[in-house]
Amino acid sequence: MNLHHIQYALEVERTGSITQAAENLYMNQPNLSKAIRELEEQIGYKIFNRTPKGISPTRKGEVFLLRSRKILQEVQDLELLFSPDETPLGLSIRIPKYYPLSQILTKLIQHPDYQRLSSWEVLEMDEDEVIQQVLEWQSNLGILRYPSMHDLYVRQHLKSKGLDSSLLAHNGRYLIFSKKSSLAKNLLLQEADTQKLTEIQLQLESPRFLPDDPSLGRKRKKEGSISPSFWFGDLSTALEMIHQDFSTYLVSPSPFSDGILQRYQLLQVPHWDDSIRYMNRLIYNRSHHLSEIEETFILQVLQTFQENGATLLFEHLSNK
DSSP states (O other): OOOHHHHHHHHHHTTOHHHHHHTTTTHHHHHHEEEEEEEEHHHTSSSSEEEEEEEEHHHHHHHHHHHHHHHHHHHHHHSSSSSSTTOOOOEEEEEEEEEHHHHHHHHTTTSSSGGGGGEEEEEOOHHHHHHHHHHHSOSSSSOOOOOOHHHHHHHHHHHHHTEEEEEHHHHHHHOEEEESSGGGGGOOGOOOOOOTTTTEEOOOOOOTHHHGGGGGGGGOOTOOOOOOOOEEEEEHHHHHHHHOOTTTEEEESSHHHHHHHHHTTTTEEOOOOTHHHEEEEEEEETTOOOOOOHHHHHHHHHHHHHHOOEEEEEOOOOOO
């Protein structure tokens, strides 16, 4: 029996709607309906009554769902039976694109706990995918990055999905440019310093669950502005262009590691416009208990942002 299918059934029960459950699980409705049918075929009876007014558990379905919740809790408890010394350590986390991953992992590799890791899976993806993979237990932890103006909306959205979260850090944008750029002469930059230069921005698609946000789209040029801009979906291409063309600069929502800056002979300073800031929020399922290696990873994230001038706002996890 597929545990994911059990989780799907519990979400259908919670929402009372296949459509709403599919949306919460980031699935297509036909795929969710198929998974529920397969589960019903496996156990030999219907879990839900389907009517024009909605969906509700059958009498047998109520018993099945009640026991299913207990089974999932038992599975989670089994994972915590053994101490870290007796159980191989693993790390599974999903992070946003263009995150300071190399800087974080470099710190983690130097930590004593790294030698005890049996496996790790740290993947970059869009915020919508981060939520989906944590919901489906394909990853224990995820990190979301989004404009601070949407913080209340994001917290309410996560709560509706049954996810908990902790705020990690709050940072502005960063300017990255060549050491040979005219911008390197004065690191206290203003917008006027960049007017005749070419701005490069990384393509950040607004998460589907957020309201429309101009701060994630192309920056509107002020009337009379003649500075051009380019958009890149590939980070290495953008960095190579800045390295080769001294008249360009990059705007990034996250800081870059010293290693990357040195490799491309670049400098990094805070953006002059501090009105656009980003929240970095850790997300996890409510029953998840933070492991020792996960705590270590989060510590490296916090140290990386602190070193780059971010405000730390870490709220300790309340392990249940």
